[in-house]
Amino acid sequence: MTTRISLLLLGALATLGVSAPAAATATFTGLSGGSCPSAGAYTSDGYLFTSATNHFHVCAANQNSNSTNGTETLVTDTTAFTVTKVGGGLFDLFSFDAAEWSNFGAGRTVSVLGTYAGGATTSASFGLDGIMGANAFQTFTLANSFRNLASARFSFSNNIAQFDNFVTEAAVPEPAALALFGLGVAGLAARRRRKAA
Numbered sequence: 001m002t003t004r005i006s007l008l009l010l011g012a013l014a015t016l017g018v019s020a021p022a023a024a025t026a027t028f029t030g031l032s033g034g035s036c037p038s039a040g041a042y043t044s045d046g047y048l049f050t051s052a053t054n055h056f057h058v059c060a061a062n063q064n065s066n067s068t069n070g071t072e073t074l075v076t077d078t079t080a081f082t083v084t085k086v087g088g089g090l091f092d093l094f095s096f097d098a099a100e101w102s103n104f105g106a107g108r109t110v111s112v113l114g115t116y117a118g119g120a121t122t123s124a125s126f127g128l129d130g131i132m133g134a135n136a137f138q139t140f141t142l143a144n145s146f147r148n149l150a151s152a153r154f155s156f157s158n159n160i161a162q163f164d165n166f167v168t169e170a171a172v173p174e175p176a177a178l179a180l181f182g183l184g185v186a187g188l189a190a191r192r193r194r195k196a197a
């Protein structure tokens, strides 16, 4: 009986999608179109990247003469851009890759401003290392405060930077809702045990 109840619980959780949150990475694959087109916005892997101006590019690896990670990357020569989920909704931001486009040296920073649904914000800054070429990209990891965001705004010192591999994960149900669900299943199990006795 206990085994059956456990299987029931696992099945119910799987149905709710609790056991396997949908992780996603925005890679900009397939967006270069054979050149570095300039646009105001790009959609990659369920996320919308919006430029403050019309100077936003996705470039193939062989078009990034200064820095490359061997794939298509987002190149921006505007001052900031914003990330939101396509169709709206909250999202988590775990990490992203960034690199210099031109050899402006070390000491440049990338700042990230996360905005929650209620309008409150969280922020972080990361330093670019000044290394160009095949090892140009660094992976920057965001703190737990960058979860359940409505949007994230990226800005940077100096005017050209490259980005790639924004790692996100869909928001999971609230712990309180899960606890209530667990209590319900436990109650069902207890009732079954009483019937069986």
Ligand SMILES: [Ca+2]
Pocket: 027, 028, 029, 071, 072, 073, 164, 165
């Ligand atoms: Ca890529």
Ligand SMILES: [Ca+2]
Pocket: 098, 099, 100, 128, 129, 130, 131, 132, 135, 136, 137, 138
């Ligand atoms: Ca670098």
